[in-house]
Amino acid sequence: MKKIGITGQNGFVGRHLYNTLGLFPEDFQRIDFQKEYFEDEQKLDQFVAQCDVIVHLAAMNRHESEQFIYETNVGLAQKLVDSLSRTGSKAHVMISSSTQEERDNLYGRSKKEGRQALANWANENGGKITGLIIPNVFGAFGKPFYNSFIATFCHQLTHGETPNIANDGEVKLIYVQELVEIIINEIKEDNSKAEYFVEPTATKKVSEVLALLNDYKTKYFDGGEIPVINDSFEHNLFNTYRSYIDYKNHYPVKFTQHTDTRGAFVEVIRLGIGGQCSFSTTVQGITRGNHYHTRKIERFAVIKGKALIQLRKIDTDEVLDFYLDGTEPAYVDMPIWYTHNIKNIGEEDLYTIFWINEAFNPENADTYFLEV
Known part of the structure; x- marks a missing residue:
């Protein structure tokens, strides 16, 4: 079992990596990191000394002062180098850099110099280095106006705002979970690669991405329809879009009932x-579920009886409660990385229709059990 520490553990990529490593407890032990460790040599050294692998993701992406970004990023890398030296660590250190290394800007320089500083440490001290040079990353829970234009567009389209395109260029993209899989594979291979260019999995114009997101808003957000999904990029983009919906206020969505003398449709x-x-039918007092998915798209529709549907993002404590009644049929969609359940809280059998975008495969179920 390898002991893995992640600087920037609570950031966009760091949180996805941390949670994914948690799916493999027989292979990895996660060593918790707090950003305050960079201001306390003793705590930083204690963290470093425990780790077989350190994934250095902590960095600043945006600030009104480019010089401040440069000094911050180079400084964080140097603090890690100093701690590795003090502790005599032989860890495998992985650092996230950016394709902006090619550009003549202070952010790109800061990432390149940080990577080179860690590579020098590895060469001089018998450690291992993987310098990940990464294209633009998108995915669920990214910070709008900070992590990517996709995060910004998704936030705007789910919060009544209108996105604007500043520069309609082609962008090389990788989905955050695809990047996490690459990092985990590199951890397993355990080889040094001072420069590892991570290949993008899609190249899109900004306007192409916005057209898809506008389609998701019209069809899914406004109309409840699951849109056509043509490939893995669109699947990942759709799940990204869904993660920005304000679930507290959007769900449950009531169905339109068409009634006549025969009944209702x-x-x-x-x-x-x-x-x-x-x-499914669920008898009184019984709870189904208490699991989460990392890729699946799922809808729970209550058509008879009374139900409590609960959702909780796996790394938070907040539980969202949705009460549904078959006299007013309604549905709730399950976002990725949210554990969820459904309980019969009525006095009669609960009738529920479940839809999911892929047939169940026990060898690749994408179902992880966790109490809400």
Whole structure:
């Protein structure tokens, strides 16, 4: 079992990496890191001394002063180098750099110099280095106006704002979970690579991305329809978009009922994508679920009885409670990385329709059990 520490553990990429490593407790032990350690040599040294692998993600991306960004990023890398030297560490150190190394700007220089400082330490002290040179990263829970234009656009389109394109250039992109898989593979291989150029998994014009996101807003956010998804990039972009929805205020969404003398007709889901639709009955007092997914798109639709649907993002304590009643049929969609359940809180059987975008495969279930 390898002991893994992540500087920038609570940042965008760091949190995804931390949570994904947690899915493999037999392979990895996570050593917790707090940003305050950089201001306390003793605590930083204690952290470094415990780690077999350190993934250095802590960095500043944006600030009104480019000089401040430069000094901060170079300074963080140097503090890590100093701690590695003090502790006599032989750790495998991985550092995230950027394709902006090629550009003549202070941010790119700061990333390159930080990578080179750690490479020099590895060469002089028998350590290992993996210098990840990474294209633009997008994914769920990125910080708008900071991490990427996709994070900004998703936030705006789910909060009543209108995105604007400043420069409609082509952007090389990688989904955060794809990057995490690369990092984990490099941890397992345990080889030194002072320069490792991470290949983008998509290249898109900004306007192409915005067109897709506008389609998701119209069809999914406003109309409840699961849109056509043509490839893995669009799947990842759609899950990214969904993560920015204000679930507290958006769900549950009530269905439109068409009634006449025969009874009522309700359209449960309109699809531009396939998937699997299931039906369940749940007896009084029973809870189903208490698990989460990292890629699946899922809808719970209550058509009879009373239900409590609960959601909790796995690294937070806040529980979202949604009360649904079959007399007013409604649905809640399950976001990725949120553990969820459904409980019959009524006095009769609960009838629920479940839709998920892929048929269940026990060998690749993407289902991780965790109490809400």
